[in-house]
Amino acid sequence: MNSYCTSMNNLGLILTISIVIGIFIGIIRLMIQKTQEQFRYQLLAKLKESRGFTLIRLFEYLPFLVGLASVGISITLFVYLMQYTWIPENTGIKALLLFIELVIINAVGILSIMISKKTSTLPKSYAKAVKRPKLSIINGENVEETRVLVQSFDKIYDILDANLIHPFGKVKSVFAIPGGPYGHPYLWDSAFISGIWRVWDPKIAREILRVFLELQSEDGQCPQMVRFGKKPYYEITNPPLLTWALLEAADMDDDYELLEKLYPRLSRFHRFIYENRRKNGLFVWKHSYESGIDNSPRFTDRAEKIKYDIGHLWAIDYNTWMVLQNDCLAKLAEKLGFIEDQKHYIKRREELKHLINKYMWDDKTGMYYDYDYQKKELNKIPSIASIFPLFAQIPDEDQAAKLIQHIKDEFTFNTLIPFPTIARNYPDFMKDMWRGAVWINTAYVGIKGLQKYGENELAGELAFKLVNGIAQTYKNEGSIYEFYDPDGFTLEELTRKKGNLYKQLTLGGKPVKNFVGWTGLANTMLIEDVLGIHFYKNDLILEPHLPEILLEKKIAVELPYFDKIVYIHSKKSQKIEAEVTSFSDVKSVKASEIYEGMNHEVLVKKE
Secondary structure, eight states: OHHHHHHHHHHHHHHHHHHHHHHHHHHHHHHHHHHHHHHHHHHHHHHHHHTOHHHHHHHHTHHHHHHHHHHHHHHHHHHHHHHHOOSOTTOTHHHHHHHHHHHHHHHHHHHHHHHHHHHOOOOSOOOOSSOOOEEEEESSSOHHHHHHHHHHHHHHHHHHHHTEEOOBTTBOSOEEOOBTTBOSOBHHHHHHHHHHHHHHOHHHHHHTTHHHHHTOOTTSOOOSBOOTTSOOBOSOOOOOOHHHHHHHHHHHHTOOHHHHHHHHHHHHHHHHHHHHTEETTEEOOSSHHHHTOTTOTTTBOTTSSSBOOOTTEEOHHHHHHHHHHHHHHHHHHHHHTOHHHHHHHHHHHHHHHHHHHHHSEETTTTEEOEEETTTTEEEOOOBGGGGGGGTTTOSOHHHHHHHHHHHHOTTTTOOSSOOBSBOTTSTTOOSBGGGTOBOHHHHHHHHHHHHHTTOHHHHHHHHHHHHHHHHHHHHHHSSOBSSBOTTOSSSTTOBSSTTOHHHHHHHOSSOOBSOOSGGGHHHHHIIIIISOEEEETTEEEEOOOOOGGGTTOEEEEEEGGGTEEEEEEEOTTSEEEEEEEOSSOOOOOOEEEEEEOSSOEEEEEEO
16 A cells, blocks of 8 residues: 555656646746747848858757757656656556656647747758859059958848748738847838949839738838737838839839739828828927937937927928839839829828928028928928938929038038938037937938939949948958948947937947948949949940949949849040940840940940
8 A cells, every 4th residue: 555655656756846837838938939029130130141051950950959859858747657666567557647648748849849830930051043143343543452351241131031931820921120129120221221222223222112002001001110929010110212212123124023012002101191190291209219210310319318299390301202202102003004193192292392492492592391381480400311301302403502502511511421310510510320420321322312413424433332331341350330430431330229228229329230221332333333333124334433443444244134244344534335245145245335425425335
């Protein structure tokens, strides 16, 4: 009797231990799953960038490995108990109890294996169907400086590739993250990231924007960001740049199939903004974060401890974006044959342009500003948004000339790295994020705005200053960053919302590194605005604007998606010879044409 009681007590202890082990393994698995949900994309990007595919796989299948380990532990324990348990051999319940013990522990492990197989979304290979663009610069002087340009160019595409994430959960298309601690796709970030991808692969450039339209709310709002494991963030949205970015990518390879499918959703998003963000005829931001320009002196103090009432501030950036969106929707409607829609959007575009010029232009200073419609006065802070209207072709020729003078001025926007987010000579300028640092997405808008008014030479010059600034900072600091010092090539004087302890703890006090992210637009600017290589409906257009450092160099740009290799050979005489061949036929040159650039005569040999 005592032997039987002892055996049953031991069995009870064994079962208790088994249950505890099972619960412990279950908790570990849930913790791993939660960690994956919160940090999987940041970790995947870092692992992919630095360690290769083996560690990516290890992280992705960690629940599977934990489950496998629990199975091994339970089998080992089972064998041990079979050999050493004090249960009498003739006890019929021995095998049953040990089987229950085995099931209790294994249930968690087996479930882990099953779940990990279903939730794992990484493909077996990250290889792209289309190879990345390549840049080569040889011969001439300043070898070190040109080498840094190539290294920076390659680094950007490395990080861009790492930050492309494959479909997961409710997201059915690939999407892009900015990088670093930013592990979710953001709307206006993705619109600019699309501008990097369209040179590599326009199809991916279009695909990464689908997520915001597929998760559109019933009233038409597109979320500011998509949060995995949580609902998309519908509290605010972001600058409405989806239609523009989709058109930019579609125009390159003449593929509008996806845009035709998304047109109803794009139109619905447009209506949402008109119904929810327009006050007294023009548009206001719901929150400074909705603008994307977080701590601008237009909206808050440096640390965001004091937030100004912007509910009655007609924002020059928002209204510029809405002119642009009306224009892009009109172009898309025309292409799809919706003529009445086209007329509607053109009418709204012209109405907005008229109101912006009436209320938001200051002829004395030659700039656009926000307008407080309650106080009936301009909020005269000369920010990067003041020159955005060039991008949407809002100013007339005289207004544009005044804005362009500000852009040329080294005391306002033509700094060492150009386009600071607040004019350099403004009394409250500081190198703290959106209060004076250079952000490449808004600088890119400045470059494109200049081109809309025929200032291609100036655009090329400033584009190279941006590209070179990113390359030199990469040389000095070792990465591609979120924002830059307009006066130098280091991070030393840059800060992030100084005084905001939460931001300092979560994001650090300096620009985020591995940010590609819109900073990767440096590659697009180098290819399109400096080297002058453009594609429109698969046709190649060449209009180089080379800086002195690239003269007397042999430059080769490989663009596999378009099946083109462009060779550019420049001379001090400003004569540029270019040869265009294809990957499929790098043979003889059949004809030649002359292209007149803004500052160069270009001899182009075509296949």
